[in-house]
Amino acid sequence: MRRTLLILPLLVAACATPREQCISDVTRELRVMTGLVNETQANIQRGYAVAETQEVQTIRSTCTGTNDDGSSFTFPCEETRTIDRQVPVAIDLNAEQAKLASLQERQAQLQRAADAAVQQCVAIHPE
Known part of the structure; x- marks a missing residue:
C-alpha cells in the first residue's frame, strides 16, 4: 500500500501541465504541514x-505437490505474513496542544509563502 502511495504522485506529476507541476512543487511543504496539523488535531480529539x-x-x-510420475503428495509448509496494525499510544494532551x-x-x-509562489507559477506558465 505504501509503495502505491509513493508512486501515485509521480504518475500524476508525469501528466501535469507545467503550471500544475510548478504549483505542486511550491505547495508541497504546505501539504505536509497540513497533514501534520490534521493528525495532531485528530490525536487531541481522540485523546x-x-x-x-x-x-x-x-x-x-x-x-500439495506433484511427483515426476504425475502422482500427488502432501507436505507441511509455512507461509509468512506481515500484518500492519494500528495501536493506541498515550500522549501528553498539553504538549500536543502546544x-x-x-x-x-x-x-x-x-x-x-505558497500563495505568493502560486501567483508566480501562474505568471510564468499562463494557460
Whole structure:
C-alpha cells in the first residue's frame, strides 16, 4: 500500500501541465504541514495517538505437490505474513496542544509563502 502511495504522485506529476507541476512543487511543504496539523488535531480529539506497528505471523498448513510420475503428495509448509496494525499510544494532551499551536503558526506562514509562489507559477506558465 505504501509503495502505491509513493508512486501515485509521480504518475500524476508525469501528466501535469507545467503550471500544475510548478504549483505542486511550491505547495508541497504546505501539504505536509497540513497533514501534520490534521493528525495532531485528530490525536487531541481522540485523546491518544495512533502508531502503526508490523506483526509477523507464520501460518502452518499442508501443501500439495506433484511427483515426476504425475502422482500427488502432501507436505507441511509455512507461509509468512506481515500484518500492519494500528495501536493506541498515550500522549501528553498539553504538549500536543502546544505542538498544534506551533504547527498552525508555521502552516499560516507556509500558506502566505505558497500563495505568493502560486501567483508566480501562474505568471510564468499562463494557460
